[in-house]
Amino acid sequence: MRLVLRRGARVSITVLSAVGAPVRGARVELWKQDARGESARDGVTDSRGQATLQGVPPGSYVAEATLARQAVDVHASQPLEVQTGEAPPVTLRLEEGRTLRGTVVNPQGLPLPGVSVRAELLSADRPRYRGAQSIGRTPEGVRTDAEGHFTLRPLSAARYTLSATLAEHRIDGALSQGVHAGEDETVIVDKDTAEVRLVLRRIPHVRGRVVAEDGAKLEFFEVNGRRYKDPEGRFDLPLPEATGAQRFVVRARxxxxxxRSVTPGGDGDVDVGTLTLTRGRTVQVFLRDAATGEPFTGRVRDDSGQWATVAIGYRIHGDGVADGPPYLPATGAVPRKDGSLRLEHLPSAAFTLEVDTQLHLPARVTVGEAEDNLTLSLDSGARVTGYVRDARGQPLGAELVFTRSDGLTLQRSPASGEFTLRAIPPGLYTVNAWLMEVTSETLFPPRTVQVPPSGEVRVTFDELGTGTTVTLRLPPDVDLALLLPGQAPFPDSPRAFEHLRLQQHPVAEWTGTSVTFRRVPKGHYTVIASTRDKDRVHREELDVPAEGTLSRDVKPVWMPLAR
Structure with a gap:
């Protein structure tokens, strides 16, 4: 056998500033022009502003330079055709850009010094060839001065997201000026804006003192999961949110x-005073299987046929307390032989008890002030049966991920290809099956299943065969295209759109503005496409033959996606 090694071309890149000076420390990359996030070679410029990339295969590329500055990343790029041998030298000049000035204040208008402010290119505006945002270290940003002033330069893109970081503060897009609200605690500034005013709202604290009713010294106690060992029992911690009713939980062994719930007023902290912990009461809970009426003792047979005891988890929710964080871990308990749980140190006031056996649907019951024993019926819910099989019909062990339309996600790992599952709450689910080997080419189409409150439902997974190759040619403003089996509905919200993404055909490959789906089974399908800003959606349907290729030009008729 004879191996032929091809050396590839050598590409020399020079990076200059806006005034023509060499730029040291700029990152240069050769991106494959028609791919998404595939870099062929990369390097860093030297003191002369030069970097040489060796062994570049022939092809169409985009040569790009990036200089990470405190205020913003500065880019310059140009297309490049590489032939075998020596490629022509490339010179990239960073743009001078515009200047953005601003002030950071609190809601009362007082300046905030030491705030880290930085501009980032919006994901929707990032060039397609660059792919996802870099996961490298991001500069911390420009710090505001004693008067809360900052200056960002050079900005060359049409718009940017601005982040303003200060410990225990969050940006308030509604009160800020010259910007509009973005995602993940950012705001967006457009190119015509020269000056902005950013308002940061301090996260309010809850503080107080914890004592025991009998005067005993508390070794430690927890507030919202944070441990305190203060000898006087004092605590002070930030609430999860800046506004609205919020939950806080105090626990001690x-x-x-x-x-209970607390509601901060404006930017003020909440002082709850002295909280006296009591020994509480003991409640006996009898667990009964809803189907048989028999006591549930926690004793079950595992997959090998051996008996094992499962731990039960329970949570206490104060009566009328706001839902939401902190999401504290459940307390473990083991039933007795008669199926009873002896739960000690429970609140004297009414509360909600939630019990999860992992083998039944989570059960919730309100426990009144005078109750000291109760019976809890445990319902296993519907039986979800099915299989996972390869192309030869052989069973395969796989990870099953159930995602309900409201976002609830459950994972199940059947030991074999045939499965019977319980304790899946009712609802409409998308189910994805994945083999444990990440590199496996054995893939399964996602399934949609409506799990009823009781009875039985079946969901099966057969490995994708050769099928048909479907190519969709899309206009430049399309960022995402889904190929969904059947007549998928038009998404009426971002959450519905994200749920549809779980149902898309699993084998997709982008080339420029075209996407190719391989191994598509015969049938009727729905195409759903979205813009890069994900604010508009297009929907159409098509029929896929049993084999061969199908190409289609998608001409979107955009409909708004409600936020």
Missing amino acids: GYAPVD
């Missing part, structure tokens, strides 16, 4: 938890 041997005492009943305190679970």
